[in-house]
Amino acid sequence: MENKKEMRTWLDDMKLNHPLVIAGPCSAETEEQVLKIAHELKDTDVNYFRAGIWKPRTRPGNFEGVGALGLKWLQKVKEETGMKTCTEVANAAHVKLALEHDVDLLWIGARSTVSPFIMQEIADALEGTDKIVLVKNPVNPDLSLWLGGIERLYSAGVKNLGAIHRGFSTYEKSKYRNIPEWQVAIEFQNKFPDLPLINDPSHITGNREMIFDVSQTALDLNFDGLMIETHFDPENAWSDAAQQVTPSSLIQIMNDLKIRKETDSEAQYNSELNNLRAQIDVVDNQILDLLGKRMKVADGIGGLKKQKNVAVLQSKRWNEILGKMVLEGEERGLSEEFILRMFKAVHQESINRQEKIING
Numbered sequence: 001m002e003n004k005k006e007m008r009t010w011l012d013d014m015k016l017n018h019p020l021v022i023a024g025p026c027s028a029e030t031e032e033q034v035l036k037i038a039h040e041l042k043d044t045d046v047n048y049f050r051a052g053i054w055k056p057r058t059r060p061g062n063f064e065g066v067g068a069l070g071l072k073w074l075q076k077v078k079e080e081t082g083m084k085t086c087t088e089v090a091n092a093a094h095v096k097l098a099l100e101h102d103v104d105l106l107w108i109g110a111r112s113t114v115s116p117f118i119m120q121e122i123a124d125a126l127e128g129t130d131k132i133v134l135v136k137n138p139v140n141p142d143l144s145l146w147l148g149g150i151e152r153l154y155s156a157g158v159k160n161l162g163a164i165h166r167g168f169s170t171y172e173k174s175k176y177r178n179i180p181e182w183q184v185a186i187e188f189q190n191k192f193p194d195l196p197l198i199n200d201p202s203h204i205t206g207n208r209e210m211i212f213d214v215s216q217t218a219l220d221l222n223f224d225g226l227m228i229e230t231h232f233d234p235e236n237a238w239s240d241a242a243q244q245v246t247p248s249s250l251i252q253i254m255n256d257l258k259i260r261k262e263t264d265s266e267a268q269y270n271s272e273l274n275n276l277r278a279q280i281d282v283v284d285n286q287i288l289d290l291l292g293k294r295m296k297v298a299d300g301i302g303g304l305k306k307q308k309n310v311a312v313l314q315s316k317r318w319n320e321i322l323g324k325m326v327l328e329g330e331e332r333g334l335s336e337e338f339i340l341r342m343f344k345a346v347h348q349e350s351i352n353r354q355e356k357i358i359n360g
Ligand SMILES: O=C(O)C(=O)C[C@]1(C(=O)O)C=C[C@@H](O)C=C1
Pocket: 298, 301, 302, 312, 313, 314, 315, 317, 318, 321, 346, 347, 350, 351, 354
């Protein structure tokens, strides 16, 4: 699969003057709940009404969705509000039912994207459909697996495709429910600039207080749209209560978000930008020179260790360096997260080189 301009035709054809917005409850709970939320979202920027019908839950025993019954409620949403509808599908049976009930957009969840077998089953069931199909990233930050899943749909003749970035699972504790790892989304856009990419701040944050900030970051990174879980009574939602916002909060979020354009042609802006970019080019070269120098010194240590048969990893020294760099970084306004990531990468490279020397 290669990037093609036509990949974004379905989105361009909508001629939106704002990002694509998909909103609605995490789960369809009752017909009244679904319709009440849909009516509250009707005359807003929301383009697609979402509701989970089949809910993949981490542990058994929790509410697992109302099942096919909910598809009738989505049909009612369409009849009563004129809004297009969407839901998650996780196997061929779901696809069949969703297509029979004329759901307009289907998405595939992170737990399905990880499985090539499931993705192939879904792709076969969707063969040749003109519905929009969005693929969430797999739970692990594996861009090839994500793109591979999309490619299975593409090869099955599904033309109206896109992706949803919902963040990635981690073992480490974090302020996010699923860490964004924005660089994966950036790499996605580099490889497929014309494949529409939607952000899902609800699943990234797991917390409604953080939804605005993550949405703004997504728009700053050229995302094409947002999927935000919305419920009139979030605290009492049957699933994901902490991350849903009310329809009025959603409207507020959409009003407050700043939509960025890709570039600006004004001369003054371009001359200042070029000047600053030239400065960045100089600094980047200095960074490379320094990194090269540092690696040469590490090579020297590798040679010494070889002579004396000493281990490459020196945890005590390494922890001293890390601690010192975090403190010194802070003094320069550099975040701990950034310093740790950067120096861990430097250390790993230093170890790789010493490994070659010591075993060479
Ligand atoms: O100090 C050492 O022993 C080194 O080999 C250098 C270095 C580093 O790159 O800073 C590399 C590996 C060790 O784990 C600790 C530190």
